Amino acid sequence: MLVAHRSGAAARDVRTATDAADATWLDLYNPTEDEIALAAQITGLTIPRRDDLDEIESSSRLFMKDDSVYLSTPLVRRREDDFTVTPVGFVLAPHILVTVRFADYSSFATAAARLAEGKERISGDEVAVLLLEAVVDRLADILEHMGTTLDSLSRDVFGVPAPQRANAANRLRRLLRRVGRSGDLASALRDSLLGLERISIYISENKKHDLSPKLMARLKTIGRDIASLNDFVAQTMNKVQFLLDATLGFISIDQNDGMKLLTVVSFVGVAPTLIAGIYGMNFKVMPELNWHYGYAYALGLITVSAVLPMIWFWRRGWFGAT
Amino acid sequence: MLVAHRSGAAARDVRTATDAADATWLDLYNPTEDEIALAAQITGLTIPRRDDLDEIESSSRLFMKDDSVYLSTPLVRRREDDFTVTPVGFVLAPHILVTVRFADYSSFATAAARLAEGKERISGDEVAVLLLEAVVDRLADILEHMGTTLDSLSRDVFGVPAPQRANAANRLRRLLRRVGRSGDLASALRDSLLGLERISIYISENKKHDLSPKLMARLKTIGRDIASLNDFVAQTMNKVQFLLDATLGFISIDQNDGMKLLTVVSFVGVAPTLIAGIYGMNFKVMPELNWHYGYAYALGLITVSAVLPMIWFWRRGWFGAT
Amino acid sequence: MLVAHRSGAAARDVRTATDAADATWLDLYNPTEDEIALAAQITGLTIPRRDDLDEIESSSRLFMKDDSVYLSTPLVRRREDDFTVTPVGFVLAPHILVTVRFADYSSFATAAARLAEGKERISGDEVAVLLLEAVVDRLADILEHMGTTLDSLSRDVFGVPAPQRANAANRLRRLLRRVGRSGDLASALRDSLLGLERISIYISENKKHDLSPKLMARLKTIGRDIASLNDFVAQTMNKVQFLLDATLGFISIDQNDGMKLLTVVSFVGVAPTLIAGIYGMNFKVMPELNWHYGYAYALGLITVSAVLPMIWFWRRGWFGAT
Amino acid sequence: MLVAHRSGAAARDVRTATDAADATWLDLYNPTEDEIALAAQITGLTIPRRDDLDEIESSSRLFMKDDSVYLSTPLVRRREDDFTVTPVGFVLAPHILVTVRFADYSSFATAAARLAEGKERISGDEVAVLLLEAVVDRLADILEHMGTTLDSLSRDVFGVPAPQRANAANRLRRLLRRVGRSGDLASALRDSLLGLERISIYISENKKHDLSPKLMARLKTIGRDIASLNDFVAQTMNKVQFLLDATLGFISIDQNDGMKLLTVVSFVGVAPTLIAGIYGMNFKVMPELNWHYGYAYALGLITVSAVLPMIWFWRRGWFGAT
Amino acid sequence: MLVAHRSGAAARDVRTATDAADATWLDLYNPTEDEIALAAQITGLTIPRRDDLDEIESSSRLFMKDDSVYLSTPLVRRREDDFTVTPVGFVLAPHILVTVRFADYSSFATAAARLAEGKERISGDEVAVLLLEAVVDRLADILEHMGTTLDSLSRDVFGVPAPQRANAANRLRRLLRRVGRSGDLASALRDSLLGLERISIYISENKKHDLSPKLMARLKTIGRDIASLNDFVAQTMNKVQFLLDATLGFISIDQNDGMKLLTVVSFVGVAPTLIAGIYGMNFKVMPELNWHYGYAYALGLITVSAVLPMIWFWRRGWFGAT
Ligand SMILES: [Mg+2]
Ligand SMILES: [Mg+2]
Ligand SMILES: [Mg+2]
Ligand SMILES: [Mg+2]
Ligand SMILES: [Mg+2]
Ligand SMILES: [Mg+2]
Ligand SMILES: [Mg+2]
Ligand SMILES: [Mg+2]
Ligand SMILES: [Mg+2]
Ligand SMILES: [Mg+2]
Ligand SMILES: [Mg+2]
Ligand SMILES: [Mg+2]
Ligand SMILES: [Mg+2]
Ligand SMILES: [Mg+2]
Numbered sequence A, B, C, D, E: 001m002l003v004a005h006r007s008g009a010a011a012r013d014v015r016t017a018t019d020a021a022d023a024t025w026l027d028l029y030n031p032t033e034d035e036i037a038l039a040a041q042i043t044g045l046t047i048p049r050r051d052d053l054d055e056i057e058s059s060s061r062l063f064m065k066d067d068s069v070y071l072s073t074p075l076v077r078r079r080e081d082d083f084t085v086t087p088v089g090f091v092l093a094p095h096i097l098v099t100v101r102f103a104d105y106s107s108f109a110t111a112a113a114r115l116a117e118g119k120e121r122i123s124g125d126e127v128a129v130l131l132l133e134a135v136v137d138r139l140a141d142i143l144e145h146m147g148t149t150l151d152s153l154s155r156d157v158f159g160v161p162a163p164q165r166a167n168a169a170n171r172l173r174r175l176l177r178r179v180g181r182s183g184d185l186a187s188a189l190r191d192s193l194l195g196l197e198r199i200s201i202y203i204s205e206n207k208k209h210d211l212s213p214k215l216m217a218r219l220k221t222i223g224r225d226i227a228s229l230n231d232f233v234a235q236t237m238n239k240v241q242f243l244l245d246a247t248l249g250f251i252s253i254d255q256n257d258g259m260k261l262l263t264v265v266s267f268v269g270v271a272p273t274l275i276a277g278i279y280g281m282n283f284k285v286m287p288e289l290n291w292h293y294g295y296a297y298a299l300g301l302i303t304v305s306a307v308l309p310m311i312w313f314w315r316r317g318w319f320g321a322t
């Protein structure tokens, strides 16, 4: 999809060069080869492809070519409990901003809406700053939501589970998966923030003379916001790590309970079974077998041999755990 | 609730604008829409809402609007063994301090009491500093209390438990929950301290020309106190992590004991049961069955087959552990 | 193998000194003693041996001798799922570049191809920069590939395994091996990056006056790329560590499931076996044995004694886990 | 206890103000209310109480009041295998040093002895430096001793235990307790060192103009010593953490051994018991029961069914582990 | 042992002062009281004793007395798979170097050999630098060897063990011991490097005016080498930590296998044993007992009850793991 945005006007799908006349922002979303060619023809720029945007070394992520700044970063997109990370490319030409992306970021929609509502015509540079602001805002929202998620996860990990819990092991397994997903998301957010930080620094340094003081100030604010989000994500990762360790601890305790029940059962079963086996032996001479109350005596012996170890375990506190 | 404070006078509930006449501090606690509107009308300021205060990026937490400084931070409130974290908002206008909060912090009561006791009229800025001092003082108290809690937790983790302990697994589970709660509290304190640190820096930088040297010095002391508390909380988190790892270790050992008892029981039970089973077979020709002392012989065999492995385990030190 | 490279010409195997006439780059790959002697004779330089290149202190890795710069670093070579680390040596003489290596790096082939395609004659220094660029590019590719591998590993660790899975324990063991290999590779990449970073710094500092501003700029870009890759590898190692911890967690849960099944089986089996044993005792007087429906009664008792604990476990959620 | 020290004279218990005449150092140890009042009267200073000294924020630990410097820090006292941490307070008045403490530190005795032996009269400031030197010296000794303890602990953790070891689980539990105590002590030492570091910095900064260059140099040496001890304690904590992880590993292996023995026993016992059970069935027609060598045949079958799995396990190396 | 070294001459055992005439280096190895007294008399210096060298605070490890520099550090000595750490003392007097040591370091032999081979007379300072170079060189060799050890350890941890492995638990226990020893050695190397770093800095700072520019340059190179070795040892410790965690993972998996086999055995054994027990009951009326093929029917029932759970487990992939 190739869409042209301009100040104070609705976005327009671009099928021919004329559709993009006067545009300050060309946005390519999952572009086809034709769309890439069309954008290149309209702008006279090299449009980066998916492969170019997947590069990780800074010279491939941030560089100048002719008068244009080429930038890319991985960017998280979260929806409900799911998230994906795909690269986003920006080309900051003197007359236009071109973006290339592979996910349906809500921040791009927000920026487009703000641009469409705007009264006066703004430059491509200002659109880029507007877009970065929207992206950072959105990442902050994801992080806030993640903080809430972790609080609830923490309550689930350290809280006392309901006694009728359908399945304890599955509960722990689910907890561990949630912790894992949180760790993955935190790590993806850090990657996105790092990429955005480099982008905002690169723009400040390389477009110093082109940008108005007001835009420079907005870029500086973006940088400070990213720094504060970085702190937040670092603390989030520590919390995830702590929850991971604690979850492992509860798994161990759960296992401990199972082990103890097993031990009690095995212990309690051994003597009664042996006694029954003994009085099932076929020796000619076994006086007890002829006692009148021999059977009752054996049942009593069996009961006592089962109850005694139970009392022993009960006094050691091995009951009530499970 | 909307309360007005002024130097040397008791706090007063604000129901109309006149109740707030001459106030240097307006405090909104769990404010209703009406109270927010009233406070806005009285002060001419935008009163931040819960949603605004939950934002995490620095540009939403710390900013100037007109002549007023808007500040927010998450803040821990502890009572007994429980704690909550809610955001607190400050608006530092030239003529008044406005605070918005959602928990019953004892530090706010302390600051209010000090203000009420004060002889000479003090400015909103000075009230803000007074309040920050009270908050930092209170966080220090929580941390001191936490240090004591961790010492006692450490004694419980590494101490020898009483032998009649009702339930070992439950004891470990409780220990793990206490460690977890401590970790959560430490992490919440760090968030609060980080927020307060940014607030004190932001005020110093943006009100440099408005504040007297004496207030600036008090702000600097607040900054140093926060730094020392940060060190303390970092060491606390290391202790919590260490206790977590050690608790996991004792869980493993406890499990080890259970496992060994189980092994001994299974080992000891196998041979006697088998012997009884053998002499319970129905073969026509089984010489022992006809021996006069065959039964006694079998009982002896059973006893020996049980005692021998017991001795073997006893010499390997598998007894006495549980 | 001893190969001579020159601008705009194909590489040539060197068997006598004349084969190397006019060469700007002499490349020794797994060199024999004869090849080392020949290279020394051609260049008038001391050619480093494997032992020299295995040294780790910086004075052995980076030094000047006469007018030449001697450099070495460990370098990763990855092919499919496998990787090796061997040292690479560079001698930057005024008139020629000599390299010594023990693995078939694709980056060396890339640099050789670029040199062969070049139109104008370039200096040994420029070849060295070209080679470093190719090496850093290749390391970036390995890291990108590793990022993808970790994403898929993360999906395998946290994903729900197919129910018909051939062998859960083997699955976990394979996961752990993959995590381990990733950790080893990450650590090898860090070593390579550290070595390359030192090399690029050492060249910048010691050949400052020999290198053109353009080459200096390219070296600076190499340095920035290495820094960005270092960040990437650090994040990668954190991910590996996190996956390791999580894998250990799933191993524990898997074990927990096994333990619970075992406990259920042992528990359920004890009473029925004991009942059968009791009615197998040979007491003269055992009324039930003579009941007409005694056998049915016993079978019923056995069934009930097996079903009751099953219900108990079922209600505690111990079924369905495995 | 309230004791007065002066240069070249024995310490004297202070019961009235005259007992303290000419003293350069007043030392309060577990002071009663009366002793505090007496010290306050003698010196004209505010004597800090236990509660004041337990504060943790820097403005409560380090401050000037009138011309006196008030300082406090937690300080470790070790005796044999035990240690405690209590706060120590210092008041550095122009004419006298006052200390308040709640433990019987050997460093205080050392400093008192040195003072008593001194020929020429020295100032309260110099006594403070003398005392800090003695305290740092003593902490260094504790750390040296701890290094030795950790070496021996490491040998116990990684060494091969004697085969006749009374009780393996108890051995591991004791190891874990020793590791835990070491971790606690290391962490207490870090707290003490941090407090002393702040004290020495605070004195240098706030008494710059009162102290002779020689005393300033001695303070600087104290600062460097603390820095070196901080490095040492950091490495110690890493060692403790490593020993903790390794101990957990040996606990797991120990458990593994138990598990394998249990598995072998259960496996080996199943078939023989079943065979004996089968020949104990009461079917009318069971040909083997009438064989002349049926009993011998059954015993042989039982033996083979026990030995075969044993061989199988033996070949898999499951024996010899315990 | 007390040995005198001088340039261009063989080392000589010192029994009287004349044996040491003209010496530039006096080396005390496990010195007796007499040797210490003799060295003190020859040099006019205070010779440090073992107790002095065991001190850890910097003021005891590095100080000037009269014109001499006193230095000490712990130093690793490795031989085969074993290592020890003992302190080494250096006294750098204007006219002579004195060393005190308690282990047979190969680096000391190397330095002595170089000195003996030297043509022109060199100063005690230069001998000290020569010795430091030899020591750092040797530590680098130990680290290189350790890198190789860790690679092989990594292969053993992550590699597939031979199926006929004598004893899996013992294999893991041995792995854990090797990991532990590596961690201990890495930590000892770090201590040695830290000590040497401080020594080289202390000499540079305190003998600035005595040392020739060439010696100063050699000291600077030593410092850079130590820095690079510090990086190496840090990475080594991370690898050890990672191997430790991974080894714990394989221990868990091994245990998991044992647990599953145990569960299968218990599960499979329960039903057959119960069936045999049921047909061993002595009820008067048990129709099956009188069936002609009752025995065969029972054996069939037993077989089916054993095979069914086996199929169930086989389909869940619980076989083949061990
Ligand atoms: Mg963490
Ligand atoms: Mg962590
Ligand atoms: Mg961590
Ligand atoms: Mg952690
Ligand atoms: Mg951790
Ligand atoms: Mg820690
Ligand atoms: Mg930690
Ligand atoms: Mg830790
Ligand atoms: Mg940690
Ligand atoms: Mg851990
Ligand atoms: Mg850990
Ligand atoms: Mg990590
Ligand atoms: Mg970890
Ligand atoms: Mg980690």
Ligand SMILES: [Mg+2]
Binding pocket: C238, C241, C242
């Ligand atoms: Mg980690």
Ligand SMILES: [Mg+2]
Binding pocket: C241
């Ligand atoms: Mg880690």
Ligand SMILES: [Mg+2]
Binding pocket: A241, C238, C241, C242
């Ligand atoms: Mg981690």
Ligand SMILES: [Mg+2]
Binding pocket: C245
């Ligand atoms: Mg961990």
Ligand SMILES: [Mg+2]
Binding pocket: D237, D238, D239, D241, D242
């Ligand atoms: Mg550590």
Ligand SMILES: [Mg+2]
Binding pocket: D238, D241, D242, E241
């Ligand atoms: Mg560690």
Ligand SMILES: [Mg+2]
Binding pocket: B245, D241, D245
């Ligand atoms: Mg740890």
Ligand SMILES: [Mg+2]
Binding pocket: D238, D241
């Ligand atoms: Mg640690």
Ligand SMILES: [Mg+2]
Binding pocket: D241
């Ligand atoms: Mg650690």
Ligand SMILES: [Mg+2]
Binding pocket: D241, D242, D245, E241
């Ligand atoms: Mg660790």
Ligand SMILES: [Mg+2]
Binding pocket: E237, E238, E241, E242
């Ligand atoms: Mg590590």
Ligand SMILES: [Mg+2]
Binding pocket: C241, E238, E241, E242
């Ligand atoms: Mg680690």
Ligand SMILES: [Mg+2]
Binding pocket: E241
């Ligand atoms: Mg670690």
Ligand SMILES: [Mg+2]
Binding pocket: E241
């Ligand atoms: Mg570590």
Ligand SMILES: [Mg+2]
Binding pocket: C241, E238, E241, E242
């Ligand atoms: Mg690690």
Ligand SMILES: [Mg+2]
Binding pocket: D245, E241, E245
């Ligand atoms: Mg660890």
